[in-house]
Amino acid sequence: MPSVFIEELDAESYATMVAREGSTIIIPTGATEQHGPHMPLGVDAMLSRAIAGIVAEKIGALVAPVFSYGYKSQPRSGGGNHRVGTTSLGAAALTGMVDDVVTSLIAQGFTNVVVLNGHFENYQFIYEGLDNAVARARATGSESRAVLLSYWDFVDEATLEKVFPDGFLGWDIEHGGVLETSLMLLLHPQKVDMTRVVDHPPAKLTPYDIFPEDPARTPPTGCLSSAAGASAEKGQLLLDAVTAAVADSLQGELLLGSIQVEVE
Amino acid sequence: MPSVFIEELDAESYATMVAREGSTIIIPTGATEQHGPHMPLGVDAMLSRAIAGIVAEKIGALVAPVFSYGYKSQPRSGGGNHRVGTTSLGAAALTGMVDDVVTSLIAQGFTNVVVLNGHFENYQFIYEGLDNAVARARATGSESRAVLLSYWDFVDEATLEKVFPDGFLGWDIEHGGVLETSLMLLLHPQKVDMTRVVDHPPAKLTPYDIFPEDPARTPPTGCLSSAAGASAEKGQLLLDAVTAAVADSLQGELLLGSIQVEVE
């Protein structure tokens, strides 16, 4: 297969692949959002697309064009929507896009549609679009299934301990921090400038949101924690852990059918 | 003040209160959702309304009628939308309700609007409605501010240790578990039947969602963890911790203005 990315495939080759039983497509979703002075605005889209590509190769799937724009960045997970560079969609547009694209992919014949999310704030709005699209398709006879995941939820405890030797403080403050920077150093090293990292302590965020947003809530860098500890090696650890776990889950889910809930 | 709940206030008394400088209204939001065999469908609405009432008394605020319906219950935080008894709104209706009600309350003259959420899945959709309503009001000259919070995010570590002596496993699996059941035993004891609690281990949930939902993913009870350890005493601990912390935060936020982010 010349490429897993469908934007690079001709329609005839693509049609052959879609027609396979069990054909699977992964839609990576990101955002256009500030990621501090040391990384570019496209981090979320770049990472979700790259991870989707590796997973697709592992499981024999295709990858749809990445969603380059995401839901409004929120102060507690992305610094806030008021920051210059952050260019967001509202709920209706994001949900509508997911619904339309998933509906189209199911209609073309995919057995499975996977959305691999790379922007924290997107999750619930993708959920709504996916739920509506699958429900509508099912009501008219489709047997297609869908899966929604955020890639960082697949990092295991052992990897966390290696990547965050001083203790892991939660995914919410990883915006522009060690996780994303390490993965970028591995996957897009020329797009990271570690000399511009500002080594400040993690943001102390309130357990609530205020409206309108208050620029003083998040550090001036736009990062919610320091990326000083990032490295390509950590990026490799994270990437291996995530892609293996996502591939395992999808293979289990999509081949073995319904998973039993374990109530030990 | 005869009542903090505005549905019980006459319009004249209400108008006097709204006209005060710094007038604040709290909108509690819940859901109509199965909560296992031992608790009623209205748990989320009952708890958020009761907590809002106590906080309102502490800070001199009013409470709007509770939102009795919430966003689709998701398997990883509420058991799933397919369960009988769970009666949900989609994204557009919930977001639209928040937008309309908040817009109306700001137009009537409230200085501050607080949404106190009691149903996990609601948060992002309330965020969207609140963000749109406040942005629109601000664009035409309003100085009103808004706050959005979920009450469980205000339980401190010390309380967690007392309530979950065997270790706290995360808010996501607290659906129908110790937190909600303890609060219900305190606030609405006649609506809890502890003899019907099924003492099963916590649900082992996947780190992703599938569509359509798989009923086998969550325990047959509909609860994601056991409520066997619940008690009114724990309910009191939780209620005191939450209402004190929420009241403190709101007083700090709404009186002192913009909070500085602490970057130690």
Place this chain on the structure above:
Amino acid sequence: MPSVFIEELDAESYATMVAREGSTIIIPTGATEQHGPHMPLGVDAMLSRAIAGIVAEKIGALVAPVFSYGYKSQPRSGGGNHRVGTTSLGAAALTGMVDDVVTSLIAQGFTNVVVLNGHFENYQFIYEGLDNAVARARATGSESRAVLLSYWDFVDEATLEKVFPDGFLGWDIEHGGVLETSLMLLLHPQKVDMTRVVDHPPAKLTPYDIFPEDPARTPPTGCLSSAAGASAEKGQLLLDAVTAAVADSLQGELLLGSIQVEVE
């Protein structure tokens, strides 16, 4: 049955009831709206919920959580949306809520869904949501039926003559008047303060609406007619007439199937 109100039922008991052939749920709808100086903002929701409860007991139905917010109050039937205390939804949010909730209740298995309206301005927007929900459900095989009614339309002539001995002037000006006040004196006497009733003549309203609303169109009290003649006895007359007639209609409609139009 411990309660007809589903927010107070556990999911297991509820599921048993829903599974019955001919299972019926009543959704009461109200508003948050000024009702003069002598009654609270929640009158419409309180009355529709209470009436739904009594009807449900008579016909063996359940009652869903009341819709506490309603469509914009209009000057000719509620005094107007500009009045402090009146907190309304626009058309899209109200219609969307009805559609989502009715769709969910039909999917859970109810044979019949009844919306019992308590706020004049809601009717057409509920109609739209109900019509869309039932049409969609029917298109995919559902046999469920729905009924929409406003409770005051079931007061018969004989009762009207007793309640309004000086002549009945129309439901439109009954906002905050004898009907609602009498029912509140019966059902929620502690929430009515008859000493605050202002005994003014009925509002003389224009047969058209103007935009923006003109506060001078309706009496300063917010009531469109005087509640001076209200009493709990009249409330009992009205309640008996309404609940008997609604129950009769629903029993006839839902058991006997299609009613023949009588063209004598």
Place this chain on the structure above:
Amino acid sequence: MPSVFIEELDAESYATMVAREGSTIIIPTGATEQHGPHMPLGVDAMLSRAIAGIVAEKIGALVAPVFSYGYKSQPRSGGGNHRVGTTSLGAAALTGMVDDVVTSLIAQGFTNVVVLNGHFENYQFIYEGLDNAVARARATGSESRAVLLSYWDFVDEATLEKVFPDGFLGWDIEHGGVLETSLMLLLHPQKVDMTRVVDHPPAKLTPYDIFPEDPARTPPTGCLSSAAGASAEKGQLLLDAVTAAVADSLQGELLLGSIQVEVE
């Protein structure tokens, strides 16, 4: 002025008229709906357009193109939406049309916008569109005002007694009856065939709606009362009463400003 109907005016003449202080435009709204075997589908649009034209001449206003499609016909006021010939809009499309057209007319410079409604079921959805359009225009500095009315609400008691010598039974059952037929006999006599009138008693309608609609609820003719008593003479009485009263109201409203509510 060559015509009050703007579809027949050239843009230059129109622009001159719009620029006048106090310039007023009337939007007639109707429906495409069965009106029995003796009248055509366009009755509502024809009548509202004709009445708007006469009123416009009396008060010096213009008339916009009629809205030929209206909200879903309901069994209790139009026979029902299931009848062949009845071709309706849902709430969103009708409300959106009103909003867009009114917004455009205000932006062009009209001081006053009047919607003259000729289809019972339209009223609330026009109200929503008009309310939103005027509120948005006002928020950005417009001083324009709007009026919404249904023409039959302007028939006085004396006229009613003459037109319905055996007693008036209410506007709701006038669908295809004496009012509309008499006006059509006067204004579009060649489009009425009185030999096809079926002289049946008024429909006995239930005080509630059912979903899906039941064709047996309304008489097979599609009329809710008999048009046998209709005549062009009655049409003249009705037309004179309506146009005089509407013109008077608009002149009072639009010239004299805010009307005082009369509390005698």
Place this chain on the structure above:
Amino acid sequence: MPSVFIEELDAESYATMVAREGSTIIIPTGATEQHGPHMPLGVDAMLSRAIAGIVAEKIGALVAPVFSYGYKSQPRSGGGNHRVGTTSLGAAALTGMVDDVVTSLIAQGFTNVVVLNGHFENYQFIYEGLDNAVARARATGSESRAVLLSYWDFVDEATLEKVFPDGFLGWDIEHGGVLETSLMLLLHPQKVDMTRVVDHPPAKLTPYDIFPEDPARTPPTGCLSSAAGASAEKGQLLLDAVTAAVADSLQGELLLGSIQVEVE
């Protein structure tokens, strides 16, 4: 058949026609838009309605009430939406109207629905509504088909040469020009005042749009080319060419079924 225009048909006659196999209805769509100093605002609606009527007679179809309002006039095809007299719909309202009306006509039983467009800017928004309505109807078993066309696309080369002896410059600049004026001189001569035609050269338009619109982009007349060469004779040539070609296409399409693409 007394009339092809359904607003003039009674419901019984109409129902008989709809029930025929192969029954076809044509929906003409226009706009309310300035057309220079020599023609009225209703040109687009008048022409599409008249052409639809002639085509309907040729092929045995009916004609639905014309859509009198259309999508925003754009500078490059209609002079621009900022011009006084131009009264437009946004995308959602126009698309929603088409969807609702087409859905209703298919549900009533028409085998074929044709939209005959008379306003350049409408096309894509009608396409969306028609595509959605037919897709939804098909998903629930309908066999109905639809056709969308703009009438000017059916003028053949030979006619073009006769009507534009000095060369045809494109349909986009025909707004208020020879095509529309000639057709109006033929069909509605009393609504054209040729003495007011300003004989200016065609507008030189940019190959892009700017926002906000720039009034200086289009000639002060509002016409994009001169109507000086218009005549009723040219109108007859155009009308004959268009109605013959549209009728031929529809007869071929609707009787013969799927047309083969010719790849010579």
Place this chain on the structure above:
Amino acid sequence: MPSVFIEELDAESYATMVAREGSTIIIPTGATEQHGPHMPLGVDAMLSRAIAGIVAEKIGALVAPVFSYGYKSQPRSGGGNHRVGTTSLGAAALTGMVDDVVTSLIAQGFTNVVVLNGHFENYQFIYEGLDNAVARARATGSESRAVLLSYWDFVDEATLEKVFPDGFLGWDIEHGGVLETSLMLLLHPQKVDMTRVVDHPPAKLTPYDIFPEDPARTPPTGCLSSAAGASAEKGQLLLDAVTAAVADSLQGELLLGSIQVEVE
């Protein structure tokens, strides 16, 4: 400047550029759509992004992430939405995306926003989103302007004659033809396989659309004309012509302000 593509820029560098007077951003829009057996699905997005990049360098602008999904492919300009590989958005999602992204970019401070379209069917829906976003921004004080263009509209006659020596047949049938293939051979030669080009005559398309789409209308290749005559040299001619003309137009428009319409 390291890159004109903002996904590759860090937020600090970006903020500096946005703050410049006259700052301009170009949003390229494409589609995911079959382009025959010889080109990949991403052609429209690849070309609009590449052209936007060159124009941006010429005029000192930035380029936002490309819109990878576009409006439904139509048979007469893209082969049709039913073809496998074609993955489209409906009108609401596309219009909403444009509105949200443009609103965000204006709020961040850009003086000018340009949408450079690369998918025929997108134009009107982008127009709607852009018009709404700019109108709303202007209503609250913004001075920003926007431009919308499709790149092929900037190919001059001289270039057309060189690229299509046998005569140019119109942009509508250029889907997968000489224009796109030549540009791809120049810009992404490794993604074109000229050995797979099928040399068939241009599709003979009807001047109307049918619903549902008929797969037999367009050639089996999915291309509407043959790409056999394509070459990188022609690609260079086209690219030079387009980028020079677009850059000239934008410089004239954005520096010189309002352009006078030339009426010679």
